[in-house]
Amino acid sequence: MNSQLAPLSASTLTERHYEMLVQAVADYAIFMLNPEGCIVSWNAGAARIKGYDATEVIGQHLSIFYSDEDRHDGKPWQLIERALRDGRSQDEGWRVRKDGSRFWALVAIEVIRNEEGVIIGLAKITRDITDRHEADMRYDALRAQLFQAQKLEALGQLSGGMAHDFNNLLTIILSAAKLASRTSNPERLASLLASIQNAGERGAQMTRNLLTFARCEQMPSRLVNLNALLDTAHTFMSQVLPKGMSLEMHYAPDLHCVELDPSQLEMALLNLILNARDAMHGTGVVRLHAENRTLAGEFDDLSGEFVLISVIDHGIGIDPAIRSRLFEPFFTTKDVGKGTGLGLSQVYGFARQAGGDVHVESVAGQGATMILCLPAAVGESAGARA
Numbered sequence: 001m002n003s004q005l006a007p008l009s010a011s012t013l014t015e016r017h018y019e020m021l022v023q024a025v026a027d028y029a030i031f032m033l034n035p036e037g038c039i040v041s042w043n044a045g046a047a048r049i050k051g052y053d054a055t056e057v058i059g060q061h062l063s064i065f066y067s068d069e070d071r072h073d074g075k076p077w078q079l080i081e082r083a084l085r086d087g088r089s090q091d092e093g094w095r096v097r098k099d100g101s102r103f104w105a106l107v108a109i110e111v112i113r114n115e116e117g118v119i120i121g122l123a124k125i126t127r128d129i130t131d132r133h134e135a136d137m138r139y140d141a142l143r144a145q146l147f148q149a150q151k152l153e154a155l156g157q158l159s160g161g162m163a164h165d166f167n168n169l170l171t172i173i174l175s176a177a178k179l180a181s182r183t184s185n186p187e188r189l190a191s192l193l194a195s196i197q198n199a200g201e202r203g204a205q206m207t208r209n210l211l212t213f214a215r216c217e218q219m220p221s222r223l224v225n226l227n228a229l230l231d232t233a234h235t236f237m238s239q240v241l242p243k244g245m246s247l248e249m250h251y252a253p254d255l256h257c258v259e260l261d262p263s264q265l266e267m268a269l270l271n272l273i274l275n276a277r278d279a280m281h282g283t284g285v286v287r288l289h290a291e292n293r294t295l296a297g298e299f300d301d302l303s304g305e306f307v308l309i310s311v312i313d314h315g316i317g318i319d320p321a322i323r324s325r326l327f328e329p330f331f332t333t334k335d336v337g338k339g340t341g342l343g344l345s346q347v348y349g350f351a352r353q354a355g356g357d358v359h360v361e362s363v364a365g366q367g368a369t370m371i372l373c374l375p376a377a378v379g380e381s382a383g384a385r386a
Contacts, residue, residue, distance in 0.1 A: 051098035251290035256376030279315030
């Protein structure tokens with residue numbers, strides 16, 4: 001053993017040893033503040049991350065590391081006040097180096113007390129997590145792009161089904177207009193004009209549904225009345241089914257409200273219906289059931305009040321060998337060009353983000369049931385609208 005290395009114990013860890021330890025840390029800015037927020041010590045990590053030497057910052061107020069906007073909003077003083085009140089404060093946000101460049105910081109401020117419990121200062125630890133923040137931003141951007149790509153794929157299938165209905169509406173309008181131009185009977189004319197107006201209003205509603213579904217921006221989470229959303233969604237969701245298929249929807253009249261992005265819920269339901277359609281090869285009935293349920297761990301360890309939305313098909317079922325891969329992005333059993341493999345991964349990602357999960361029940365040759373479990377916003381207003 002090297003005779004120059006002496007083991008450290010509590011008795012040998014003097015104040016000087018602690019200072020040496022703090023100075024040796026290069027990945028974290030560790031420094032002390034007085035109760036007013038002025039800097040009284042400075043370590044090597046602080047100098048590396050923030051670009052200031054100790055002589056330049058000792059005696060300066062903490063606010064020198066904040067942007068003009070944050071100083072104007074009083075953010076540094078609010079963090080100090082919170083630490084003095086609660087014993088600790090934490091924050092993430094942009095900070096400013098000596099050269100004016102910005103970095104994304106994870107900050108913690110802890111109160112320091114003497115033996116009598118009197119506050120004598122604050123310990124501040126800052127970590128530069130710019131790389132992690134930028135990676136998170138890239139991930140969010142990629143996730144949004146994948147979501148939109150899947151939406152556009154579904155939109156193409158949806159618009160194909162709606163084209164048939166638009167042609168029917170146009171036929172009604174044109175035929176009624178021709179007949180109206182040939183009649184002099186006021187009652188007959190009024191009836192034909194009413195038919196034209198009704199067809200036009202139905203077409204306008206279909207267009208609004210299509211534009212709402214196609215919007216590029218994601219909506220913030222809000223309280224959603226599921227009964228209202230499902231009533232509205234039935235019309236355009238049934239458009240993706242061929243003539244030999246139908247969509248039956250049965251749901252309780254008093255479904256709990258949920259807190260989520262309604263456009264993502266619509267997308268998830270549409271993906272489940274498309275999946276059921278493909279499993280049944282274009283014939284039969286797809287069923288959607290929704291009910292309130294109190295869970296106690298029977299579905300993926302979820303507990304509490306939930307709304308369960310089930311999409312049921314009577315197709316070939318799910319091979320147990322691939323069940324564990326169902327929600328992987330880009331995994332698909334469909335032929336090349338017939339699916340991106342993003343549909344079920346979007347459903348799973350949405351459910352987890354909403355605080356729920358997706359449960360799969362399937363027997364080979366007897367179809368499958370996909371159950372979307374969404375946490376209820378119990379106690380919120382039932383008058384929320386999707």
